[in-house]
Amino acid sequence: IHIETKEQALFERVCVNSSNYIHTSEMFAKKMVQKGVLLENMEFFSVLSVAKIFSLKAKGIFCVSNHVG
Numbered sequence: 001i002h003i004e005t006k007e008q009a010l011f012e013r014v015c016v017n018s019s020n021y022i023h024t025s026e027m028f029a030k031k032m033v034q035k036g037v038l039l040e041n042m043e044f045f046s047v048l049s050v051a052k053i054f055s056l057k058a059k060g061i062f063c064v065s066n067h068v069g
Contacts, residue, residue: 014038016062018045039064 016039023029023040032038044060051058 016041016044016060018042018048018060020045 015037017037018041020042022042041062048058
């Protein structure tokens with residue numbers, strides 16, 4: 001995330017897989033990480049779907065509270 005302040009940002013930009021399915025395979029998760037996809041989120045998929053229908057730009061800011069591994 002790019003923040004225009006004098007203070008150093010405590011955030012980093014990561015790729016999120018937003019789909020209507022959360023994977024449970026550890027092997028698949030490792031492959032996703034190798035491709036740079038670090039998170040999965042089902043709820044934001046609906047936001048992106050509606051934005052696409054109306055040709056709107058959409059971005060998400062995620063607060064990760066249950067990160068495992």
